[in-house]
Amino acid sequence: MRRSLVCAAVLWLGTFVVAAQNPPAPPGSGQKAGVAFKNVTTSTLKELTVDDFIASMGVISANLGLDCADCHPNAGTDKADFVTDTPRKITTRRMVEMVAGINRTNFGSVQRVTCWTCHHGRITPATTISLDAWYDTPNVELDDTVRQGNGEPSADQVLDKYIQAVGGPQRLAAITSFVATGTAIGYGDLGGNADFNLVAKSPNQRAILISYKDTQRPSSSWTFDGRAGWIKTPRGLLGEYELVGGELDGARFEAQLAFPGQIKQALTNWRGSATRSVGDRDLVAVQGSGPRGFLVTLYFDPKTSLLARIVRYSPSPIGRMPTQIDYGDYREVNGVKFPFEYKFTWLDGRYTAKLSKIETNVAVDAGRFAKPGAKE
Numbered sequence: 001m002r003r004s005l006v007c008a009a010v011l012w013l014g015t016f017v018v019a020a021q022n023p024p025a026p027p028g029s030g031q032k033a034g035v036a037f038k039n040v041t042t043s044t045l046k047e048l049t050v051d052d053f054i055a056s057m058g059v060i061s062a063n064l065g066l067d068c069a070d071c072h073p074n075a076g077t078d079k080a081d082f083v084t085d086t087p088r089k090i091t092t093r094r095m096v097e098m099v100a101g102i103n104r105t106n107f108g109s110v111q112r113v114t115c116w117t118c119h120h121g122r123i124t125p126a127t128t129i130s131l132d133a134w135y136d137t138p139n140v141e142l143d144d145t146v147r148q149g150n151g152e153p154s155a156d157q158v159l160d161k162y163i164q165a166v167g168g169p170q171r172l173a174a175i176t177s178f179v180a181t182g183t184a185i186g187y188g189d190l191g192g193n194a195d196f197n198l199v200a201k202s203p204n205q206r207a208i209l210i211s212y213k214d215t216q217r218p219s220s221s222w223t224f225d226g227r228a229g230w231i232k233t234p235r236g237l238l239g240e241y242e243l244v245g246g247e248l249d250g251a252r253f254e255a256q257l258a259f260p261g262q263i264k265q266a267l268t269n270w271r272g273s274a275t276r277s278v279g280d281r282d283l284v285a286v287q288g289s290g291p292r293g294f295l296v297t298l299y300f301d302p303k304t305s306l307l308a309r310i311v312r313y314s315p316s317p318i319g320r321m322p323t324q325i326d327y328g329d330y331r332e333v334n335g336v337k338f339p340f341e342y343k344f345t346w347l348d349g350r351y352t353a354k355l356s357k358i359e360t361n362v363a364v365d366a367g368r369f370a371k372p373g374a375k376e
Contacts, residue, residue: 030244038083042096044317049245051231052314054238055321058347060092063115063319064123096318114319142276144313144320146287146297149274155286158273158300159264165305167336172261175336177201177364182340182355184210196353203262205369206255210351224251225369232372233348240372246314249294250323253312260307267296275302283308295320306330306337321347333358 033053034046045056061067068075071089072082095115102113118125148154153161163169177200184196197209205226211219220233229243229251243251256266264270267288276285276299283299290296293315301308307327313320323346327339340355 039085042093044100045096048316050238050241051243051247052245052316052321054241055247055314055347056316056318059316059319059321060115062347063119063121065119065121066123100317111315111317111319116319144295144297146272146274146285148272152273152275152284155270155272155288156264158284158286158305159270161305162300162307163260163263165337166260166330169261171335172259175202175259175334175360177362178258178333178338178358178360179362179364180338180355180358182353182357184351184353186210186349186351196355198353198355199364199368200255200258201364201369202259204252204255205364206251206258207368221372222251223369223372224248224255225366225371226255228371230371242371246292246294246316246321249290249292249314250312253290253294253296254325257310278309281308304330307339323347329354334360336360 031050032046033040033048033050036050037053040046040053045053048056057068060071066088068080071086071092072080073084073086074080075082099113099115103109103111107113120126163172166172180196180198182196184194186194194210194212197211198206200206203226205224207221207223209219209221218239221231223230223232224243229248230240231243231247232240253266256262267290269289270286271288272286273284275282277283278299282302284302285297285299287295287297295313297311297313298307299309299311300306309324309326311322311324313322315321323344325345326343327341328343329339329341330337331340332338338355338358340358342353342355344351344353
């Protein structure tokens with residue numbers, strides 16, 4: 001099991017105690033990380049918004065194959081210390097500055113080198129290729145950027161086939177809201193079962209609530225009201241915070257994607273398509289852009305034209321911050337095909353949601369999309 005998954009499981013299973021026993025004050029709206037947190041001094045990271053800074057910590061963890069406690073004493077317990085400068089934390093600061101310097105000096109400040117470029121999940125970068133890997137193991141890493149493949153359909157054609165496959169423009173336009181219910185399992189089999197609720201209202205409001213009724217574990221929620229968004233989740237550092245940076249762009253896109261008829265308007269600069277192998281499947285990939293360097297790659301099943309996966313990327317000084325959602329088990333509801341399975345993977349871990357029921361065009365209280373606690 002990868003250490004990043006172990007770290008995620010620890011966060012899911014245990015560190016909510018930190019927030020419960022000693023809840024930190026939520027950061028002010030739009031605060032930069034250098035202001036919101038103590039001892040964030042790295043020249044590039046301190047300029048990030050709070051949501052992007054938290055995601056960047058996940059990037060560092062994944063890039064080096066570490067968990068939170070490797071840099072922050074007692075992380076994962078109610079005595080976590082995120083402020084103290086440990087030797088590894090000091091080294092990491094120096095490496096972050098080095099990466100910025102390499103890109104500034106050699107690539108005109110365009111991000112060509114990241115932590116992943118050298119480390120690939122190792123504390124000490126490998127310096128010699130393994131011959132077994134050279135001859136026998138294919139390189140499964142995919143470029144962040146999608147380029148048009150020879151003889152492949154245009155991005156516009158792929159998106160048109162998807163819209164038609166899920167029900168066609170008229171039926172999609174007739175769906176103004178939906179409520180989905182089911183169960184969720186957090187972090188593989190380590191997170192336990194929970195109730196899963198997804199509420200969406202056209203054109204761009206969406207809320208997810210994962211709640212546990214049989215334990216003291218607090219609920220998690222991801223909310224976007226059409227303009228602003230919030231995350232409330234049992235983290236060891238922040239229990240709740242407003243989305244301002246790349247996570248806000250991600251929440252907006254996912255809210256729009258809940259109503260596929262507007263997919264073309266959700267992003268700009270569409271490009272592709274290209275065939276990419278994902279596991280044992282060949283999928284058709286197209287890509288679009290959003291504000292502030294936001295990037296999304298969408299993967300479609302060429303046999304059904306249905307959406308199989310999205311990977312959205314937000315920029316950071318140490319490399320793009322990915323979030324991945326896999327879709328499956330499509331079923332027809334009132335003439336429109338909905339995925340009844342979501343696999344959500346981000347830098348803090350993952351959960352799998354399996355839906356049992358979707359109701360369309362139901363009345364939805366605006367409070368469902370409000371800031372957590374605002375409607376209480």
